[in-house]
Amino acid sequence: MRLKDKVAIITGGARGMGSAESIMFANEGAKVV
Numbered sequence: 001m002r003l004k005d006k007v008a009i010i011t012g013g014a015r016g017m018g019s020a021e022s023i024m025f026a027n028e029g030a031k032v033v
Contacts, residue, residue, distance in 0.1 A: 003028040004028075004029035005029075007031045008022075008025040008032050009033045010025065010032060013032070
């Protein structure tokens, strides 16, 4: 999944699944908010 030039808004990104998703989206090129 390539997310370059996309923005991902993730709630609850401080721990648990939200944290894992934030890292995954950032690694794929999305700007995480």
